[in-house]
Amino acid sequence: MLRARELGLERGGRQLFSGIELELERGQLVQVEGANGAGKTSLLRILAGLSRYGFSGSVERFTPQLFLGHQSAVKGLLTPRENLAWHVAGEAGFSAEAIDAALAAVNLYGYEDVPSHALSAGQHRRVNLARLFLTRAPLWLLDEPFTAIDRTGVAVLEARLLAHLQHGGGVLLTSHQPVAVAYPLLRLDLATGALQ
Amino acid sequence: MTSASAAGFCFRLVRRQLVLGLRRPVDLGNPLLFFAMVVALFPLGLGPAPDTLADFAPGILWIVALLSNLLTSDAVFRSDLEDGSLEQLLLAPQPLYFSALAYVLAHWLLTGLLLGLASPVFALMLGLAPAAIPALAFSLLLGTAVLSLIGGIGGALTVGLKRGGMLISLLILPFYMPVLIFGSSAVQAALNGTPAGPYLAILGALLCISIALAPMAIAAGLRISVDT
Numbered sequence: 107m108l109r110a111r112e113l114g115l116e117r118g119g120r121q122l123f124s125g126i127e128l129e130l131e132r133g134q135l136v137q138v139e140g141a142n143g144a145g146k147t148s149l150l151r152i153l154a155g156l157s158r159y160g161f162s163g164s165v166e167r168f169t170p171q172l173f174l175g176h177q178s179a180v181k182g183l184l185t186p187r188e189n190l191a192w193h194v195a196g197e198a199g200f201s202a203e204a205i206d207a208a209l210a211a212v213n214l215y216g217y218e219d220v221p222s223h224a225l226s227a228g229q230h231r232r233v234n235l236a237r238l239f240l241t242r243a244p245l246w247l248l249d250e251p252f253t254a255i256d257r258t259g260v261a262v263l264e265a266r267l268l269a270h271l272q273h274g275g276g277v278l279l280t281s282h283q284p285v286a287v288a289y290p291l292l293r294l295d296l297a298t299g300a301l302q
Numbered sequence: 303m304t305s306a307s308a309a310g311f312c313f314r315l316v317r318r319q320l321v322l323g324l325r326r327p328v329d330l331g332n333p334l335l336f337f338a339m340v341v342a343l344f345p346l347g348l349g350p351a352p353d354t355l356a357d358f359a360p361g362i363l364w365i366v367a368l369l370s371n372l373l374t375s376d377a378v379f380r381s382d383l384e385d386g387s388l389e390q391l392l393l394a395p396q397p398l399y400f401s402a403l404a405y406v407l408a409h410w411l412l413t414g415l416l417l418g419l420a421s422p423v424f425a426l427m428l429g430l431a432p433a434a435i436p437a438l439a440f441s442l443l444l445g446t447a448v449l450s451l452i453g454g455i456g457g458a459l460t461v462g463l464k465r466g467g468m469l470i471s472l473l474i475l476p477f478y479m480p481v482l483i484f485g486s487s488a489v490q491a492a493l494n495g496t497p498a499g500p501y502l503a504i505l506g507a508l509l510c511i512s513i514a515l516a517p518m519a520i521a522a523g524l525r526i527s528v529d530t
Binding site: 158159170175179180183184188192197198242 | 314528
């Protein structure tokens with residue numbers, strides 16, 4: 107789904123990582139590991155295609171991707187329903203019912219029409235993650251998806267990841283928390299470049 | 303994966319921007335209020351003699367329109383960069399050219415269009431001859447669209463900077479000049495009783511070339527600004 111060769115990145119005169127080789131197949135779950143400042147977010151942005159310059163190596167993308175970054179992309183002036191409808195506007199054909207069902211899946215039922223600025227950071231995050239219940243993109247690049255989410259939310263998210271993987275999707279994520287998905291997990295260590 | 307058509311996507315983008323704008327009426331009113339206040343300052347500075355004011359009115363109205371556009375161009379992409387909406391837009395499968403055009407269209411609908419429609423009131427404040435008012439309104443409607451397109455380039459290039467305000471002025475003011483020259487000339491021509499049509503046609507031509515080229519520059523600017 108995704109192939110990266112000889113990826114290296116230098117920031118401010120420091121080599122963050124080098125020689126990263128990654129080949130992501132269908133049904134694979136990869137967790138990128140590294141300390142704060144190791145370049146996890148930078149790697150994801152390179153793989154997503156947001157960073158186009160300033161790194162060495164090459165990235166080939168074979169399938170549509172969904173990238174969810176640190177920022178929730180939620181507009182305070184729009185309701186969760188409007189926010190989510192815009193988030194998925196790039197993909198064709200989602201009914202209003204499907205959008206409401208996705209919001210219900212992340213426990214935002216009853217909040218669909220509340221202006222988002224009245225919601226908490228965790229709820230913004232949930233609006234963002236509701237995309238995972240709609241998108242048809244086979245490859246997900248998730249940057250710290252568990253941040254600001256409570257325990258039940260994490261369980262919902264892990265169940266969704268598992269379902270996606272079992273249907274042949276691929277997931278590459280960064281997380282400081284252990285990922286409790288009953289599924290074989292590959293770890294990519296940014297410091298050494300080892301994938302195991 | 304099926305993706306939405308570019309036209310449908312752009313329509314939703316324009317609608318989103320309009321909804322956001324209408325839910326913050328302050329942002330809608332600010333450029334108009336700025337316009338009204340600056341126009342009200344001129345009689346204080348130049349003296350209230352109606353003849354003097356009427357002579358300067360075409361230039362004054364056009365310069366204030368330009369400054370009011372400059373004021374808002376800085377903010378077109380800022381909140382979307384800050385909350386991550388912009389990176390999602392860049393990753394969308396639809397061509398960024400049309401998305402950039404949609405942003406500018408929404409910006410123009412919320413600023414230039416309102417300014418053009420309100421301009422007769424400001425023209426009367428300065429004692430502009432009623433015969434020149436249609437030329438003023440038309441030249442502003444055409445010209446502010448060009449200004450919004452050029453301003454979008456500046457906004458896209460400086461959106462990643464903490465204080466882009468001064469830089470954006472330096473970047474785009476030189477490109478505003480042709481619009482100012484032909485816009486105020488159109489009004490002046492109407493005042494003198496000569497046809498304003500040729501000047502409006504040049505503004506229209508500037509608009510055509512801006513529509514063709516500016517979205518490309520905006521798209522490139524956005525990619526650079528998001529690539530940090």
